[in-house]
Amino acid sequence: MQVGGLGRYFIEAASLEEVIQAWEFARSKQLPLFVLGGGSNLLVADSGWPGMVLKVAIPGIKETPRPDDVLFEAGAGEQWDRFVSHAVIVGCAGVECLSGIPGSVGGTPVQNVGAYGQEVSQTIESVRAVDRERGKICDFSRTECEFGYRSSRFNGRERDRYIVVQVSFALRKNGVPRVEYADLQRYFSGRSTPPTLAETREAVRHIRARKGMLLIPGDSDCRSAGSFFKNPVLSDSEFGELAARATARGLEIPSYPGLAAQRKVSAAWLVEHSGFSKGYRQGHAGISSKHALALVNLGGASASEVIALKDEIQRRVEELWGVRLQPEPVLVGF
Ligand code: NAP
Helix, strand or coil: CCCCCCEEEEEEECCHHHHHHHHHHHHHCCCCEEEECCCCCEEECCCCEEEEEEEECCCCEEEEECCCCEEEEEECCCEHHHHHHHHHHCCEECCHHHCCCCCEHHHCCCCCCEECCEEHHHCEEEEEEEECCCCEEEEEECHHHCCECCECCCCCCCCCCEEEEEEEEEEEECCCCCCCCHHHHHHHCCCCCCCCHHHHHHHHHHHHHHCCCCCCCCCHHHCECCCCECCCEEEHHHHHHHHHHHHHCCCCCCEEECCCCEEEECHHHHHHCCCCCCCCEECCEEECCCCCCCEEECCCCCHHHHHHHHHHHHHHHHHHHCCCCCECCEEECC
16 A cells, blocks of 8 residues: 555565574564565555564475366465466366455465455465474464454464465366356357366456556556455345345345344445545545455545544444445554
8 A cells, every 4th residue: 555654674584594583683672573475465564564564575386286186385475466366277177266366375275365266275285384483383274264254274373373484275277167157157158168277367466457456567556555445245134234234225235145144234335435545535545446345545535534534434334234334454553
């Protein structure tokens, strides 16, 4: 978002050994440690971060063919979209719908990144991390990662405990792409042959660009942290209440089945039906002109202006719809 203050110390670690050295340094100086991936999903306070910022920059993608699939072991510092591109080029399915997402590989298991019907939890086989309590290396199986909707043990019950250093994915050789969401189906409508993995990747990038969700240098709608609010997952009774409020206003809220006995609803719809249109401005902060969920720095915004806008949206949505939107970016130093 290009807002917020400085970190007191910054270190970029290009290997597991350097991550451990950085962790030891921070511990010996009793510095609070913030682990940075790609930096695309953050809002940093105007006062900055009083301790050490550790950027995990471990590179590398190792591929091992197996009888039923291909194992990809990727360094946490690899750019996520470069990893997706590589998987698609070598004909492996499972992450093609996650094209164009900024950030690094190491950040993806933390919030179980997902889009257009795919989530990394569907293909992650294991995660390697450094335990910040003991300085030890730990390996987690998919089950041990405790994945949920945009959640895992790494942002849940053990938030901030582990530094992810490597993620292993099992991808399907010659697998077919997933074309499930309406946006993708519309893109391919009228075609007689199923799209290839590469075409699906291109389609997702095209759709994301249209929504201002692809980083394009010079586009001010991209000065955002992506979606600022999570799509709420409601219980049946909460959803019933929300749907009744919508009906009373002659509206119908888009919703989709969630986990057992739950409904996912569109956060963008709630924002737009609470008096905030695309392109809304409040001081130097605003809403993207392409997507109601992206808060943007219109140029020279402070973190407190962004927070004031976030608070205003949350307040108004809750007042009208009885749903408290939860921010999605990591808030640092607040
Ligand atoms: P969208 O596609 O308009 O979708 C809005 C909501 O409707 C989401 O909760 C989405 O669920 C749900 N949905 C839409 N079609 C669905 C279907 N066929 N089946 C089940 N659920 C459906 O949202 P958007 O804001 O433009 O974002 C596009 C995609 O990027 C979405 O999948 C969104 O979740 C994802 N995204 C992910 C992150 C992240 O991982 N941190 C951040 C921003 C956006 P899902 O959320 O389950 O897809």
